[in-house]
Structure formats: structure tokens, C-alpha cells
Amino acid sequence: MKNTTNVIEMRHIVKDFNGFKANNDINLTLQKGEILALLGENGAGKSTLMNILSGLLTPSAGEIVVRGKKVTIKNPTIAKKLGIGMVHQHFMLMDSFTVLENIILGHEVTKGIRLDFKKAQQEIKELSQRYNLNVDPLKKVSEITVAQQQRVEILKILYRGADIMIFDEPTAVLTPQEITEFIQILHGLANEGKSIILITHKLEEIKQVADRVSVIRAGKSVGNFKVADVSNNRLAELMVGRHVNMQLDKAPAIIGKTILKVANLNVKNKQNIPALKGLSFNLRAGEILGIAGIDGNGQDELVQALTGLTHIDSGHVLINDQETTNQEVRKITEKGVSCIPADRQKFGLILPFSIADNLAIQSYYKKPYSHHHVLNHDLIKQHAQKLVSQFDIRTTGVESPVSDLSGGNQQKVIIARELSRDSNLIIAFQPTRGLDVGAIEYIHHQLLAQRAKGKAILLISYELDEIMQLSDRIIVLHDGNISGEVKPDDTSDKELGLLMTGVKKEGTTFA
Amino acid sequence: MLKVTSKTKQNLVLIISILAGFLVGAVIMLVWSYNPLQAYSSMFMSALGNMNGLGETIREATPLIFTAIGFAIASNAGFFNIGLPGQAQAGWLTSIWLVLANPNMPKFVLLPLAIVAGIIAGAIVAGIAGWLRAQFGTNEVITTIMFNYIVLYSSQYLMQQIMPSRLRIDTDTTKTISANGSLKINWLSSMFGDSRINAGIFLAIIAVFLYWYLMKKTTIGFEIRSVGTNPFASRYAGMSTKKNIILSMLLSGGFAGLGGVVQGLGTYQNYFTQTTSLDIGWDGLSVALLGGGTAVGILLAALLFSILKIGGLGMQTIAGIPYEIVSIVIAAIIFFVAIQYVIGLLFKDKGSTPDIEKVSHITEGEQ
Numbered sequence: 001m002k003n004t005t006n007v008i009e010m011r012h013i014v015k016d017f018n019g020f021k022a023n024n025d026i027n028l029t030l031q032k033g034e035i036l037a038l039l040g041e042n043g044a045g046k047s048t049l050m051n052i053l054s055g056l057l058t059p060s061a062g063e064i065v066v067r068g069k070k071v072t073i074k075n076p077t078i079a080k081k082l083g084i085g086m087v088h089q090h091f092m093l094m095d096s097f098t099v100l101e102n103i104i105l106g107h108e109v110t111k112g113i114r115l116d117f118k119k120a121q122q123e124i125k126e127l128s129q130r131y132n133l134n135v136d137p138l139k140k141v142s143e144i145t146v147a148q149q150q151r152v153e154i155l156k157i158l159y160r161g162a163d164i165m166i167f168d169e170p171t172a173v174l175t176p177q178e179i180t181e182f183i184q185i186l187h188g189l190a191n192e193g194k195s196i197i198l199i200t201h202k203l204e205e206i207k208q209v210a211d212r213v214s215v216i217r218a219g220k221s222v223g224n225f226k227v228a229d230v231s232n233n234r235l236a237e238l239m240v241g242r243h244v245n246m247q248l249d250k251a252p253a254i255i256g257k258t259i260l261k262v263a264n265l266n267v268k269n270k271q272n273i274p275a276l277k278g279l280s281f282n283l284r285a286g287e288i289l290g291i292a293g294i295d296g297n298g299q300d301e302l303v304q305a306l307t308g309l310t311h312i313d314s315g316h317v318l319i320n321d322q323e324t325t326n327q328e329v330r331k332i333t334e335k336g337v338s339c340i341p342a343d344r345q346k347f348g349l350i351l352p353f354s355i356a357d358n359l360a361i362q363s364y365y366k367k368p369y370s371h372h373h374v375l376n377h378d379l380i381k382q383h384a385q386k387l388v389s390q391f392d393i394r395t396t397g398v399e400s401p402v403s404d405l406s407g408g409n410q411q412k413v414i415i416a417r418e419l420s421r422d423s424n425l426i427i428a429f430q431p432t433r434g435l436d437v438g439a440i441e442y443i444h445h446q447l448l449a450q451r452a453k454g455k456a457i458l459l460i461s462y463e464l465d466e467i468m469q470l471s472d473r474i475i476v477l478h479d480g481n482i483s484g485e486v487k488p489d490d491t492s493d494k495e496l497g498l499l500m501t502g503v504k505k506e507g508t509t510f511a
Numbered sequence: 512m513l514k515v516t517s518k519t520k521q522n523l524v525l526i527i528s529i530l531a532g533f534l535v536g537a538v539i540m541l542v543w544s545y546n547p548l549q550a551y552s553s554m555f556m557s558a559l560g561n562m563n564g565l566g567e568t569i570r571e572a573t574p575l576i577f578t579a580i581g582f583a584i585a586s587n588a589g590f591f592n593i594g595l596p597g598q599a600q601a602g603w604l605t606s607i608w609l610v611l612a613n614p615n616m617p618k619f620v621l622l623p624l625a626i627v628a629g630i631i632a633g634a635i636v637a638g639i640a641g642w643l644r645a646q647f648g649t650n651e652v653i654t655t656i657m658f659n660y661i662v663l664y665s666s667q668y669l670m671q672q673i674m675p676s677r678l679r680i681d682t683d684t685t686k687t688i689s690a691n692g693s694l695k696i697n698w699l700s701s702m703f704g705d706s707r708i709n710a711g712i713f714l715a716i717i718a719v720f721l722y723w724y725l726m727k728k729t730t731i732g733f734e735i736r737s738v739g740t741n742p743f744a745s746r747y748a749g750m751s752t753k754k755n756i757i758l759s760m761l762l763s764g765g766f767a768g769l770g771g772v773v774q775g776l777g778t779y780q781n782y783f784t785q786t787t788s789l790d791i792g793w794d795g796l797s798v799a800l801l802g803g804g805t806a807v808g809i810l811l812a813a814l815l816f817s818i819l820k821i822g823g824l825g826m827q828t829i830a831g832i833p834y835e836i837v838s839i840v841i842a843a844i845i846f847f848v849a850i851q852y853v854i855g856l857l858f859k860d861k862g863s864t865p866d867i868e869k870v871s872h873i874t875e876g877e878q
Contacts, residue, residue, distance in 0.1 A: 309746060330749030341747060350741045361737065361748040365730050373730045 007195045013062035022048040024219040035196045037210035041436035043406040045219040054086045055079035085157025086166040100137040147178040166197045176497040203232040240438040256285030259456035265315035267301045275301040277480040290471030291460040298480040308332045338418035342430035348414040351403040356384035358402045391416035408439035429460045478502040532844030550830045557825025558818045566703025571817035576715040577770030578795025580722045581763045583804040588759035589739035594655025595767045596792025597662035602629035602768025603775040607782040610692030611678040618691040633768015634761045641760025645753040659788045683784040694777040711773035723806035
């Protein structure tokens with residue numbers, strides 16, 4: 001807000017998909033050098049709006065003015081020419097290419113028919129220094145951290161000459177320390193005159209980074225505010241359209257007997273490298289055990305080992321005092337284990353299948369849902385209808401494909417399926433990933449309700465806030481083992497952040 | 512652009528695709544100075560215009576229905592079973608051999624036995640590929656292609672070296688099977704102008720129904736479809752991917768083997784040395800893809816194929832068009848049906864854009 005020229009004005013934007021208005025008369029302005037937060041629930045139309053701006057979609061009505069000139073952004077090439085660049089939530093990088101190759105891809109500097117790597121490298125070096133984006137340009141993308149990959153994405157759009165930058169949920173994959181650095185990078189970019197749109201769900205972040213915030217709900221603009229003038233609670237309300245209780249009412253835990261016992265677990269990852277190195281912990285009934293840690297420190301392997309999806313090299317898993325080490329998935333499930341997988345579309349759902357079928361994939365083989373291998377479709381549908389109303393899944397019908405649902409409702413399908421089975425052990429792996437405030441609130445309440453019923457809950461999450469809010473105990477996973485155990489009440493983000501990077505807590509017995 | 516509802520669009524697109532294929536075929540014939548009208552009328556007259564032609568068309572479609580179902584089952588499980596020719600051939604040889612070796616067995620024992628043996632033979636050939644895939648992750652495209660050669664030349668060896676000479680006319684041809692092991696029904700043949708139509712078509716109709724029932728109504732089909740659509744979620748839900756891979760390949764090969772049985776016990780009444788992989792295998796693959804893997808789609812696509820094949824013979828014999836041109840015309844028609852998607856772009860769904868699928872994926876990504 002150093003300067004009040006509008007670099008972008010989107011006026012009365014409408015995007016109609018087959019009668020469904022994903023965007024319905026949205027207005028948005030972006031000023032030069034400012035950071036604008038775009039806030040909204042899943043399916044509110046944020047991504048549609050940004051896809052329109054970056055040329056992936058064309059609006060059904062409305063106009064776009066870029067730097068005072070009316071434009072039609074028919075395709076991404078035009079957006080690029082207008083200096084609009086987007087950093088997607090899922091990075092679009094080639095793992096086996098170097099950082100340099102990834103950045104110049106599609107914009108190669110050539111000398112005759114040869115690539116002029118030297119010149120490109122020089123330009124990239126200048127850009128990294130100017131914006132404080134340190135990455136080694138000669139390393140392969142597969143060798144660098146997620147935070148560094150994000151910097152590569154930023155360099156990529158800077159290299160293409162973007163001065164209007166869109167970030168889609170950029171901090172979802174970062175640790176607290178990395179987020180701090182990222183925020184500095186954002187401020188640096190804005191100070192250099194870049195105009196930034198930040199798509200986010202995290203209200204705290206908006207407070208820290210953005211100058212203004214634009215809220216959309218159900219395809220409509222709900223309001224534009226100066227961040228300084230509006231409270232978090234007010235923003236949450238605007239976004240969801242009703243009062244949101246951000247504070248969870250957590251009753252004291254009533255701890256029962258040990259449900260899950262993990263002893264000296266050793267598991268290798270897909271590349272056959274040890275991923276869990278002698279991990280041991282217990283989980284008792286009525287308790288939520290949070291597992292914090294940076295992505296890739298053994299979380300995937302832990303969940304797979306507990307559910308029977310991967311081979312356990314040594315060590316034991318006991319569920320309800322029964323050995324389940326290296327048993328078949330279904331045998332483990334039937335011992336009373338429910339699992340909410342991290343990647344709902346890959347592991348949790350069969351997207352083209354109907355909602356009813358997806359709700360039945362853990363029970364279809366049992367009576368009364370099938371008899372002598374013949375499915376009872378009517379009963380499966382009835383059961384689905386019951387769950388749809390009980391878990392408030394917003395859908396037109398249980399026979400529509402689950403891919404038609406929004407992310408939050410897809411997650412509710414999984415939650416409904418897993419929690420309705422009355423299992424003693426609930427493994428919740430990133431249960432709220434990519435969901436909006438309303439859906440997160442819902443899922444957190446569901447998990448707490450299970451806790452109150454005396455279920456044992458293992459919560460594995462990369463979201464520290466979630467771990468801090470829900471857990472009764474927290475263990476931090478680093479490099480396949482525990483780097484510390486803390487209580488949420490007497491720890492801080494900073495301490496957890498350090499434990500996550502492997503700095504061990506003094507006096508812990510886990511070494 | 513025309514605006515229509517999606518149902519009308521589907522039908523219109525199919526009709527236009529077929530017409531476009533015929534039109535291109537006509538142009539090809541005009542270029543080589545043949546009369547397309549005469550050619551097409553002889554095509555339809557010979558395929559559908561008389562009882563004998565109709566019978567032959569149905570007969571031609573019968574094995575294709577089985578091999579197409581075979582392909583579709585594997586495809587449901589996420590596999591590309593390209594070994595249908597070998598599996599069908601195994602079924603053909605096995606059933607003929609069994610019937611020839613037991614000429615005096617009563618029909619109600621011999622015929623079902625021969626059919627089951629043929630099914631098992633096809634299932635074993637496909638099952639090995641399935642087992643290799645499940646156990647070692649071997650690519651089923653390569654193994655099933657190789658099995659086509661293995662079956663092709665093993666059959667030659669079995670015919671020439673192992674089969675007792677009393678069952679053969681010469682080293683390349685077996686004797687004709689007895690009526691006890693035949694699918695031939697005399698009244699049916701005479702009703703259709705002494706064509707080779709046989710009981711296979713009834714089996715085929717039952718098979719189409721079974722295929723639909725298996726896939727849509729049973730836990731077996733549910734698991735096969737789940738594993739084929741999303742193996743990760745299926746494993747997570749406790750389904751055994753290995754079991755389903757092997758099972759689906761056994762079923763797939765079984766149906767393909769049945770296609771061979773019908774070809775042997777129905778159409779030819781004997782077995783003779785094959786020099787190339789069986790057409791019914793390759794055509795079954797096309798039929799399944801053309802029919803979109805649905806039960807009704809397979810039935811209709813098999814009929815289209817057989818009309819073109821039988822009609823193609825008529826084009827040669829009645830209109831005097833060379834075999835090569837006929838093949839080009841038939842290929843053009845199938846080509847246009849196969850690229851329906853492109854034709855579909857000419858239409859606009861009511862209130863939507865033609866690239867609606869791409870668009871909805873983009874919006875789904877919102878999270």
C-alpha cells in the first residue's frame with residue numbers, strides 16, 4: 001500500500017459450469033506492491049477465480065483490467081505475457097531435473113541450438129540474491145527440501161518476468177521456521193514492487209502477512225477489509241457464513257487401558273532405506289496422542305505399518321493386547337482399527353465410484369451388505385443415506401460419484417465410514433489437510449467425541465496448531481524415531497519446531 | 512454449434528460417426544472407381560438381407576462377444592489382456608481334442624465337459640500371466656503377447672507330434688467332431704438358410720448377462736472394479752490386490768477360451784493349424800473398447816464388427832471390390848466409430864462448454 005495504483009481489477013466476474021455458478025459477480029482489486037489475502041472455504045470459488053486470472057479458465061461474464069487496460073486472458077501464455085504468475089499448491093516440478101533446468105523449462109535461453117546454461121544460471125543467481133531465495137541451481141529437485149522446492153517455483157515465475165504473483169496455500173507444506181522465512185520472502189517481494197495474491201485458510205497468517213483481505217463465500221464477494229481493521233473471529237464468520245467456535249471445548253481425558261502398543265519398530269521405506277528406527281510408544285483408551293514432525297520423517301511408514309500396508313522388519317505392534325505385526329490389512333481392520341488416510345483421493349476413496357459404494361468399501365463383504373457374494377445394493381444405499389444425514393455430507397444423492405463432492409465432503413465420507421465402525425483405535429493421518437475452517441471444526445469435534453467415548457486416537461499431522469489443540473500428549477518424530485515427548489500445555493511452537501528438526505529435548509529418555 | 516441434451520448427443524454422435532465412416536469409405540471407393548452405392552447395398556444385403564447372411568452375421572459375432580467380455584473383465588481390473596488370441600486358441604484346441612478323444616460319450620456329458628475344458632485351458636494361459644504379475648510385477652502386456660506365440664506354436668507341435676493320428680485327417684487338420692460334442696443345432700441352421708449359426712449365440716447371451724451380473728451385483732465384481740480403479744484405496748480397504756489380479760485374469764482367460772470353444776465346436780467343427788494369432792482375439796479387443804466395456808455395448812459392437820466382416824465378403828463377391836479396398840473401407844468405418852470423441856466436439860451440451868470435463872477437474876482441485 002505504498003502506492004495506490006490498481007494492477008488488477010476483476011469486475012463482476014461470473015463463471016458458470018453447467019448452470020452452477022462457481023463465481024457469481026466477484027469483484028477484486030490488487031494494488032501495486034501489496035499483499036492481498038484471498039480467503040474462502042473450499043468450493044467458495046477462490047481457485048476458479050485465480051484460474052481465470054491465470055488463463056486456465058475463461059469467465060462467462062465480467063471484465064478484467066490489468067494495469068489500467070482491459071484484457072481477455074484466453075490462455076496461460078497471455079497471463080504470462082501480462083506478468084501474472086502462479087505458485088500452485090502442488091508444485092509443478094520435474095524431480096529428475098536440476099533446479100536450473102526446472103526454472104528455465106519452457107523459457108530456455110539458447111545459443112544457436114545449444115542451451116545457454118551459463119547465461120541462465122547468471123540470471124537465476126541475480127534473482128535469488130535479490131529476493132533472498134537461496135537454492136543450489138545445480139541440485140536435482142528430488143534432492144532438495146519442500147521449502148526449497150517452493151523457492152524454485154517462486155524463482156520460476158520471477159524468471160518468466162512475473163510481477164503479479166499468486167500463491168495457492170503456500171504454507172501448507174512448511175514447518176513453523178520455514179513459514180517465518182517464507183513470510184520474510186513475501187515481504188521482500190512486496191517491497192520490490194511485486195503485487196501478491198495469497199490464497200489461504202490460515203487466519204493467523206493473514207494477520208502476519210497481508211495488507212488487505214478479500215473474502216468470498218459461495219461464489220460471491222463478501223467483503224474487502226484492511227487486515228488491521230478486522231478480527232480473526234470476524235473473518236472466520238464471514239468465510240463460513242455463521243458463527244464459528246474456534247476454541248475447542250476439551251474435557252479432561254479419561255484414560256483407560258493401553259489399546260496400541262508399538263515396540264521397537266523397524267520399517268524400511270519404498271526405496272528400502274530404514275524409515276522407522278526402533279520406534280516405541282503406547283496409546284491408551286480415551287487419549288489423543290499427537291505425532292508431530294516434518295513430512296518424510298517416518299509418518300507414512302508408521303501408518304502403513306500399523307494398518308498392515310507395509311512389511312515390518314522387526315519389532316511388534318499390539319492392538320488390544322493382540323499381536324498384529326505383519327498381518328493382513330483386513331485382519332487388522334477387523335481387530336477394531338479405523339484409519340483416516342492422509343491422501344484421501346489416493347487411499348481413502350475410489351473417486352469414480354458412488355458415495356454409497358465408497359461408504360461400503362470396508363463392509364461390503366460382510367452380512368447383511370452381501371450374502372453369498374451377492375451385494376445387497378438396496379441396503380448399501382440405505383446405510384449410505386443414514387450416514388449422509390448423520391455426518392452431514394452435502395450431496396445431491398448417494399448414487400452420485402464421490403468425485404462430485406467438495407474436498408470437505410469427500411473427507412466427511414471417509415470420516416463417516418471410519419467412525420461409524422465403532423473401532424477402538426482410530427488412526428487419523430492429516431485428517432484436515434486442505435480443508436476449510438468449517439470442515440476442520442467439524443472433524444475436530446468428531447475426533448473429540450470419539451475421545452470422550454473412550455476411543456484411542458493416534459493423530460499424525462503436519463499442522464502444529466491441530467496437534468497442539470487436540471492432543472493430550474505429543475511425540476515428535478524425527479528421522480524415524482522420537483526426538484521428544486511433550487505435553488501441549490507446557491510446550492511452545494518454538495520448542496516443537498526445534499524437536500522437529502532433530503534437536504533433542506534435554507532429559508528425554510528417547511534417544 | 513448445435514445445442515443438445517447429453518443423451519441426444521450421445522446417440523447423434525454415434526450415428527454421425529458411423530455415417531462419416533461410410534462416407535469416407537465411399538470416397539475411397541470412388542477414388543479407385545468403384546461404385547460405393549452398389550458396394551454398400553451388397554454389404555447390407557449379404558450381411559442382413561437374407562436368412563443365411565443373418566445367420567452367418569450372428570455366428571461371426573458370437574466368439575467376439577466372449578473374447579470382448581474377456582478383455583473387458585481384465586480391463587476392469589486395470590489390465591490390458593492382449594493375450595486373447597492365445598487364450599482362445601487354447602480353448603479351441605482343448606475342446607476339439609477332448610470331443611474327438613471321446614466320441615462315444617453321451618452328449619449331455621461330453622458337450623459340457625468340452626466347454627468347461629476349453630474355459631479352463633484359456634483360464635490357465637491367462638492365469639499364468641496374472642500370477643506372474645501378482646507375484647513379481649511382470650508387465651502383463653509383454654507376457655500375454657508372448658503367450659500368444661507360445662500357444663500358437665505349441666498348438667502346432669501338439670497337433671503334429673502329440674495328437675494321436677486317429678484323431679486327425681493330416682498333420683494340419685483334425686477330423687470333424689461327432690454330433691455329441693457339437694454346438695450345432697440343426698433346426699436353427701436350417702431356419703437361417705443352412706448357415707453355421709449355432710448354440711454358441713445362446714451361450715453368448717448368457718455370458719453377457721453373467722458379465723453384467725458379476726461386475727455390478729457381486730462382491731467379486733466390486734472388488735475387481737475397485738482394484739482396477741484405485742488399487743491403493745482397495746488395498747487400504749483390505750482387499751487383496753494379488754488375489755484380484757489372478758482372479759480377473761482367470762475369468763478373462765476363461766471367457767476368451769470359451770470364444771475359442773464356440774469357434775471350434777460351433778463354427779468349424781474341427782481344429783486346423785493356425786499360422787497367425789486368432790482374429791477373434793484381436794477383434795474381441797476392439798469390440799470391447801468400442802463397446803466401452805459395458806455389456807450392451809459389447810453386444811452391439813460385436814454385431815457391427817460381424818456385419819462389416821460378413822458384408823465385406825459380399826462386397827468382394829457381389830460388387831467385385833478387391834479384398835484390400837474392402838479392408839480399408841471397414842477400417843475407416845471402425846476408425847470413425849472409435850474417434851467418436853472428436854465428433855462429439857462438434858456439439859455443445861446445453862449450457863456448458865465442450866471442455867467441461869477438463870474444467871471440472873480444475874475446479875475439483877480447489878482445496
